[in-house]
Amino acid sequence: MPETALVREQMRRSLVIARKDIRIYYSKGPVIIFGVLFPVFLFLSFTIGRDLSVDFMIPGLLGMILFFTATSISPIVVPWEAQARTLERLMSCPVRIETIIVGDILASFAFGVGISLITIILGLFLGVTISNSVVFALALILAAFCFASLGTVFSIPPTNMPSTVNMIAAVVKFPVVFISGVFIPLDQLPAWGQAVAYISPLTYFTDIARTSIQGQGHLPIVVDLLVLLAFTALFLVVAMKLHQRTMPRRI
């Protein structure tokens, strides 16, 4: 079979795996708690009582929601399946390990985009306007894919305990939220704070959201998009290479 036909076939099977993940994992407790409830309560605790405009709050809330939802499913699927003893059967199907990982990423990506759309609709009801909606939609899709890919990086260590992977993910996710311009705009951070912010992929999506909603951001949108693209490629390559090594060790 020519390589392009093979890739198309594996992509179709990734979609099959994503659909399976959506049906099984969207309603799992840890996904709802860490993916939806946690960022909402975290955001409320930081905003209630402060005199902040809706235009300021929505980009931050959106960035945090997208980050937490898009990274809530992709880390737990592989350890969950290893623990439930469904992974070996999946690995013996005619699918590559990359196909399994992309399937998990797609399920997490769809969850992130779906929940974020609810936030956007909420914002529109509150009077928020989005300029450059096509670019903004592109950024949302790219960022959701980037964060979902990051999620699969969290599950590289070959533990079969979803709770351990969630702990690893939490150790990274919480500091990232605080350094990414969600609660404090980048312009108000000291130079060292901005330097730290640049190592977080969430910074660039939040910046695009601020540009599109508040009218001004910290970096040009093109730079934000290119950096998001670079992070996505990095997370994908790392996840694919390292899962090749660790997935067989889960069995």
Place this chain on the structure above:
Amino acid sequence: MFSVPMNNNVAIQVVNLTKYYGELLAVDHVSFTVGRGELFGFLGPNGAGKTTTVRILTGVITADKGSASILEYKAGSLKAKQVAGVVPEMANAYADLSAWDNLMLMAELYGIPASVARQRGASLLQDMGLFPRKDSLVKTYSRGMKQHLILCMALVSDPEVLFLDEPTSGLDVQSVRLIKDLLQSLNAKGKTIFLTTHDMDEANQLCDRVAIINKGNIVAIDAPEKLRMATSGMHSVEISFDNVVSPEVLANIPGVNTVKKLGDKYRLYTANPGELVVSLANYSSSHGLNVISLNILVPSLEDAFVALTEKEAEHA
């Protein structure tokens, strides 16, 4: 779908397959060939290397050395996986999906057209008695039903080669019988079946040939009957008397190799059961004993297995 190479009678070819887990040598230069249409048993105690071998053949893990192929496709390649159906050891179906959805998921992952998958899926579920419960979530299934479903999932792609790792382990008698009947009927239709088990009776009843593996090494490959008969010195005579006889006395009767007490009977192992029966008759008449029962036993596959694995241990 991939085409299957024709004019070849080899279904599974394994050459010098070797796998380490850290320092532990789990599979040690294992070589064997399974013919097309053969029901091949892979027999060994727990930890012998059976599951590791199956996992290499089904592409779940990779070997450190050696090679393996399924219908001439390299083990672990997409083509090799496409032509194989797998029932892994202790595997589960997705508990949060129905039996039907599990089956259709597998069919999609093997690229089976939906109409073919639906027809085949319904027929398989009927055969295994699961059709009336096809829309129930698998988490509501009993252990036997789950195992039957796993088997259906392995068969929905109509594979040429079927790998089953301890498929009947821990199941009730009826479930085991259903699985054995299905394997025999699949084999009769020309499917190649690679079955790992530690159950001697199962291997004896089902398999055309059996490989005995112990501590990562293959110690014998042959038809079950030939393996049994080749075990010299493992014939035995089972006898019970109307009075107490000490095993030491029986051990001194000419021709007796070993004495084993089994309830109110003794099993006397010998190389020549005919002569031993005469000696036992003489012994009982000269000591005023009555023989209640006497049976001559040919070695079981279990005897052959114990003898072969013990020989291997002595070599080591």
